[in-house]
Amino acid sequence: MKILIIDDEKSIRFSLQISLGKMGHEIFVAETGEEGLEDFRKYNPEIAIVDIKLPGIDGIQVLQEIKKYKKECLVIMITYLSEVRLAVEAMKMGAYDYFTKPFDLDEIKDTVNQAANYLMIKRQIEKSDNSLNTDLIGRSKAISEIKEVIKKISNLNFSTTVLIIGESGTGKEVIARAIHYSGVRAKRPFIALNCAAIPKTLQESELFGYEKGAFSDAKVSKKGMIEEADGGTLFLDEIADMDLSLQAKLLRTIQEKTFRRLGSNKEKTFDAHIVCATNKDLLKEIKEGRFREDLFYRLNVVPINIPPLRERIEDIELLAVEFIKIYNNKLNKNVAGISSGAIEILKRYKWPGNVREMKNLIERVMIFKEDSTDICEDDLPLEILTQDVDEDYDKNLNLENVEREAILTSLEKNSWNISRTAEELGISRLTLRRKIKRYNIK
Numbered sequence: 001m002k003i004l005i006i007d008d009e010k011s012i013r014f015s016l017q018i019s020l021g022k023m024g025h026e027i028f029v030a031e032t033g034e035e036g037l038e039d040f041r042k043y044n045p046e047i048a049i050v051d052i053k054l055p056g057i058d059g060i061q062v063l064q065e066i067k068k069y070k071k072e073c074l075v076i077m078i079t080y081l082s083e084v085r086l087a088v089e090a091m092k093m094g095a096y097d098y099f100t101k102p103f104d105l106d107e108i109k110d111t112v113n114q115a116a117n118y119l120m121i122k123r124q125i126e127k128s129d130n131s132l133n134t135d136l137i138g139r140s141k142a143i144s145e146i147k148e149v150i151k152k153i154s155n156l157n158f159s160t161t162v163l164i165i166g167e168s169g170t171g172k173e174v175i176a177r178a179i180h181y182s183g184v185r186a187k188r189p190f191i192a193l194n195c196a197a198i199p200k201t202l203q204e205s206e207l208f209g210y211e212k213g214a215f216s217d218a219k220v221s222k223k224g225m226i227e228e229a230d231g232g233t234l235f236l237d238e239i240a241d242m243d244l245s246l247q248a249k250l251l252r253t254i255q256e257k258t259f260r261r262l263g264s265n266k267e268k269t270f271d272a273h274i275v276c277a278t279n280k281d282l283l284k285e286i287k288e289g290r291f292r293e294d295l296f297y298r299l300n301v302v303p304i305n306i307p308p309l310r311e312r313i314e315d316i317e318l319l320a321v322e323f324i325k326i327y328n329n330k331l332n333k334n335v336a337g338i339s340s341g342a343i344e345i346l347k348r349y350k351w352p353g354n355v356r357e358m359k360n361l362i363e364r365v366m367i368f369k370e371d372s373t374d375i376c377e378d379d380l381p382l383e384i385l386t387q388d389v390d391e392d393y394d395k396n397l398n399l400e401n402v403e404r405e406a407i408l409t410s411l412e413k414n415s416w417n418i419s420r421t422a423e424e425l426g427i428s429r430l431t432l433r434r435k436i437k438r439y440n441i442k
Contacts, residue, residue, distance in 0.1 A: 154183030214263025
């Protein structure tokens with residue numbers, strides 16, 4: 001595992017480099033935030049240990065840049081006791097954990113081990129995840145209506161166009177696959193193209209294909225995705241990011257049911273469902289000249305609007321139970337389910353990343369779950385427990401007030417030493433930090 005250490009104190013860099021290096025990790029060190037970010041881009045580590053107070057750009061800025069560059073990198077913050085509030089902010093921004101100076105080297109080693117194991121298990125899950133998810137889970141009115149639309153489309157014996165609109169992570173590709181695999185075209189190809197993931201200069205050749213010699217690098221002829229999808233379904237994700245000139249060609253293909261490869265004068269026929277998806281307001285894109293109005297109306301034959309997860313909280317428990325089943329199977333575990341208390345917390349969360357974020361959350365919890373009991377409140381990560389909630393929701397529960405006071409008293413008694421306080425309260429350091437953040441103890 002590659003680990004980057006960014007700290008301006010030479011003794012800390014040295015001790016962490018030696019200790020973690022002995023564990024078999026590949027260690028890189030940097031003295032400043034600027035140097036650290038340069039090394040991060042150069043070496044691409046999986047774990048970063050970052051001091052909050054750095055010369056130049058500080059550790060919080062470093063954390064932000066790391067997360068922009070590589071969201072999956074696990075970042076451990078280290079700081080002095082007087083800067084604990086900054087560490088709390090860092091946790092809310094996606095830091096994996098934090099330690100206060102002077103820290104226990106063994107505790108950091110344990111946390112690094114835990115982080116490394118988490119990353120390795122996550123890779124194994126991703127590597128083994130070859131199944132196609134076509135199940136649209138939910139009992140909300142919106143999901144029930146979408147299921148009815150899918151049923152009607154799937155029974156069509158001619159091709160049509162569908163436009164799916166929804167925030168990132170709501171399940172647009174799941175709906176596209178459900179349309180394909182529940183209908184008469186299920187045995188034909190399902191071809192997906194993410195327009196945002198391909199440079200605009202390459203979109204046309206990917207979509208339409210090309211003949212040998214069509215351009216300097218065209219050594220052999222190549223089918224485009226339109227040709228590969230013939231008879232099945234072509235799914236164009238993030239359609240708003242398609243190049244304007246290509247939009248005109250796509251419109252002609254849909255209307256005429258024919259296309260040409262690049263470098264060819266020969267017309268080829270095309271018959272497939274075209275399902276497009278976007279998280280943008282296409283009417284606004286049209287007004288600002290970034291999307292063709294005629295293409296919009298041609299795609300919008302069957303519109304499907306997916307509401308964000310925060311607007312269909314009645315689906316949250318069903319989704320949680322389904323994801324637990326999935327990860328029980330992948331991780332060879334037998335977690336019983338999820339407690340009503342944990343479900344209430346999930347229902348109160350805003351879910352900016354929607355269903356995708358929830359699936360990732362359950363995956364993370366299941367990886368660290370060491371027994372077969374229900375997932376409970378203490379199993380949930382800090383960013384879920386420290387969310388802003390309605391002021392009148394559980395605000396005055398006496399039990400929570402008592403727990404908050406007990407934690408605060410113990411923290412003050414132990415001079416805010418997390419390890420000693422956790423030991424005195426009979427809970428883990430991680431649980432204590434969750435509760436500190438949950439109760440906003442400062």
